[in-house]
Amino acid sequence: xxxxxxxxxxxxxxxxxxxxxxxxxxxxxxxxxxxxxxxxxxxxxxxxxxxxxxxxxxxxxxxxxxxxxxxxxxxxxxxxxxxxxxxxxxxxxxxxxxxxxxxxxxxxxxxxxxxxxxxxxxxxxxxxxxxxxxxxxxxxxxxxxxxxxxxxxxxxxxxxxxxxxxxxxxxxxxxxxxxxxxxxxxxxxxxxxxxxxxxxxxxxxxxxxxxxxxxxxxxxxxxxxxxxxxxxxxxxxxxxxxxxxxxxxxxxxxxxxxxxxxxxxxxxxxxxxxxxxxxxxxxxxxxxxxxxxxxxxxxxxxxxxxxxxxxxxxxxxxxxxxxxxxxxxxxxxxxxxxxxxxxxxxxxxxxxxxxxxxxxxxxxxxxxxxxxxxxxxxxxxxxxxxxxxxxxxxxxxxxxxxxxxxxxxxxxxxxxxxxxxxxxxxx
Numbered sequence: 001x002x003x004x005x006x007x008x009x010x011x012x013x014x015x016x017x018x019x020x021x022x023x024x025x026x027x028x029x030x031x032x033x034x035x036x037x038x039x040x041x042x043x044x045x046x047x048x049x050x051x052x053x054x055x056x057x058x059x060x061x062x063x064x065x066x067x068x069x070x071x072x073x074x075x076x077x078x079x080x081x082x083x084x085x086x087x088x089x090x091x092x093x094x095x096x097x098x099x100x101x102x103x104x105x106x107x108x109x110x111x112x113x114x115x116x117x118x119x120x121x122x123x124x125x126x127x128x129x130x131x132x133x134x135x136x137x138x139x140x141x142x143x144x145x146x147x148x149x150x151x152x153x154x155x156x157x158x159x160x161x162x163x164x165x166x167x168x169x170x171x172x173x174x175x176x177x178x179x180x181x182x183x184x185x186x187x188x189x190x191x192x193x194x195x196x197x198x199x200x201x202x203x204x205x206x207x208x209x210x211x212x213x214x215x216x217x218x219x220x221x222x223x224x225x226x227x228x229x230x231x232x233x234x235x236x237x238x239x240x241x242x243x244x245x246x247x248x249x250x251x252x253x254x255x256x257x258x259x260x261x262x263x264x265x266x267x268x269x270x271x272x273x274x275x276x277x278x279x280x281x282x283x284x285x286x287x288x289x290x291x292x293x294x295x296x297x298x299x300x301x302x303x304x305x306x307x308x309x310x311x312x313x314x315x316x317x318x319x320x321x322x323x324x325x326x327x328x329x330x331x332x333x334x335x336x337x338x339x340x341x342x343x344x345x346x347x348x349x350x351x352x353x354x355x356x357x358x359x360x361x362x363x364x365x366x367x368x369x370x371x372x373x374x375x376x377x378x379x380x381x382x383x384x385x386x387x388x389x390x391x392x393x394x395x396x397x398x399x400x401x402x403x404x405x406x407x408x409x410x411x412x413x414x415x416x417x418x419x420x421x422x423x424x425x426x427x
Contacts, residue, residue, distance in 0.1 A: 080121045080373065080380070083142030085163075086155035086178075090129035091255040091281045094309035095358055096155050099178055100125055102362025103153055105345040106370070116373050119380075123152065128159055130255060130279070135159035139166055150175050150385060153365050156304070157181040157227035158254065167191045173386050175372070176365035178358075179304065180327070181230040185409040191382075193372075193389045194410035195365050195402075199302055200234040202325040203275065205415045206300045207238035210273045215298055217247045219271035221262050221286060223278040224251035231277030231302060247271050252278050257285035266290065266297075273298045280306040284313035291318055303327050308356035311420060320421030324357075327414055328364055329400060331355040337398030338364075367397055368411055 086096035100123075107121045115121065124142065128134035135154070142148060143166060150173035154160045157179045164183075167174050174192045177184060180199035184192055210218060220235045222228030232249065239245055248269035250262035259282055266274060266286075274290070274297050276283045283305050290299065300323040301310065307326070311319050332355060334340045342363045346353040353359075372389035373380065393405035402411040 078119055079147070080116065080119045080149055081145060081147050082121065082123045082150055082152040082369070083139075083145065083148050084123060084125045084151065084153045085128045085135045085138035085142070085159070086125065086153065087130040088125065088127035090131075091257075092130040092156075092279050092306075094312075095178070095279065095304070095306040096127075096130070098306070098308065098356055098358040099153060099155055099362035099365075101349070101353070102342070102346070102359030102364075103366040104362075105342070105349045105359075106363050106366035108349060109345050110370055116370065117380075121370070130156050130159060132159050132162045136162050136166075139163040143170060143172060148172065149380065149382060150369070152176060152369055153178065153362060155179075157183070157230060158225040160184065161226045164189065164192070171382060173382055173389075175369045175389070178361065178365075179227070180302070181227065182234070183226070183230065187407075187409070191386060192409075193368075193386065193404065195368050195412060196303075196327040196361065196410060197413050197415045198234075198410065199231050199277075199304075200237065201413060201415050202302045202327065203231065203234040204238045204241075205417060206275060206302075206323070206325055207235070207242065209417055210298065210300070211242050211244070213298075215273035216242070216244055217269075217271045218244065218273045218275060219248040219250075219266055219269055219297075220246045221250050221252060221266070221274060221276045221278065221282075223254055223282065225254050227254075227304065228252075228277050231275075235275055235277070252282040252286070255279070255281060257281055259286045259289065262286060263289050266295070267293070271297050273300065275300045275302075276305070277302055279304065280310040280313050284310055287314060287322060288318065298323065300325070303357065303361075306358055307418070308354065308358065317421075321419060323417055323419045326357050326416050326418050327412065328357055328360045329414070329416075330418070331357055331360045336400070338367075338400045341398065364397070364400060364412075368392075368402055371395055371402065 086100060087093050088096050104123060107123055110116060111120045126138040128138050142151065151167060152175045154177040160177045160179055161183055168191055171191060176195040180196055180202060182198065184194055185198060220232055222232045248265050248271060250265035252259050252262050263286060276286060283301055287299055303324065303326050305324060307324050329336050329339055331339060334343060342360055343355060346355060371392060372385055375388040376384045378384060390404050392402050395402040404411050
């Protein structure tokens with residue numbers, strides 16, 4: 001059991017994180033409105049809030065000082081501590097929430113069964129709103145945890161990219177980030193272990209399908225950040241294999257539904273296929289406008305779009321025909337053993353849980369890291385975890401295979417195409 005002081009300290013840490021997050025949001029809003037007064041007001045609020053929190057810290061200082069080394073926290077002896085930064089609020093929150101829910105469903109099951117070698121898994125999840133500045137701050141907070149084993153399940157390329165120097169310098173594993181970017185598959189990165197197939201593999205499959213169906217006038221809409229630019233590069237590479245180039249390209253901003261500029265590019269170029277490399281916020285806004293104008297182009301998205309969130313962001317039936325590449329199996333196919341396990345455990349956590357690709361990927365990611373932990377021989381350390389994970393060879397989870405042998409930078413090469421309206425998306 002955690003001591004009262006430990007619980008209070010944890011509460012204060014959460015309060016600091018909330019204040020930092022609130023300040024970031026308020027500053028961003030103030031900047032967008034080019035107002036000086038709100039920024040000054042924000043600074044005042046933060047100073048006062050910090051003083052209040054500091055006062056609370058002092059009130060428990062004496063009690064905390066009495067804690068012996070053996071009582072600081074249960075993490076070192078009884079808990080496997082993992083840290084995570086992902087969007088839990090803001091426009092891209094649905095991606096983060098669903099990924100976290102899938103992972104937690106598996107971790108909870110492991111803990112119900114007694115943990116791994118008697119140790120329970122604890123996942124600390126901090127909200128970054130899919131903004132790199134907050135991801136960096138969250139990561140620094142997590143790296144201060146003395147018993148942190150690994151960072152797990154970060155979400156997004158522009159966010160995850162920014163913390164790579166920290167993890168390599170501190171030799172902290174980063175396991176199963178939700179991104180297929182090439183930068184995460186660089187051979188120089190020794191502390192990163194990926195679960196999913198790369199964006200290059202996803203876009204190769206998309207382009208192959210489009211060309212096979214005589215859709216060669218392909219436009220690329222991409223998010224104007226590391227994620228989108230990596231996707232654009234992958235798309236150009238995929239098209240080049242067929243002797244093609246994009247008929248047009250345009251950008252959209254992260255976490256934004258402002259797509260008018262990209263829309264005008266598409267209307268003027270008249271493509272018969274459009275690949276969107278962005279989240280559901282931009283993709284849904286663009287799809288709505290295109291479909292309203294009866295644009296006869298096949299719309300395709302990469303998996304990071306957030307399939308369920310994209311569907312929910314469009315009017316009923318409007319999503320029909322839109323395609324999404326996927327890196328995990330169909331979440332409603334109970335004939336696949338690992339999917340049946342996923343569905344059962346999601347419902348154990350929440351009887352009204354909705355299934356989807358993003359939460360299934362989170363579930364698979366949790367399966368990957370626990371496989372690595374179980375295989376560790378000797379003491380469980382950051383180094384032994386990385387070594388164990390990289391030794392995983394042809395582990396079948398029940399219809400989904402993990403293989404990190406032969407210096408693979410990702411555990412799975414699974415890619416499939418799905419289309420709204422063409423499959424039964426509910427049980």
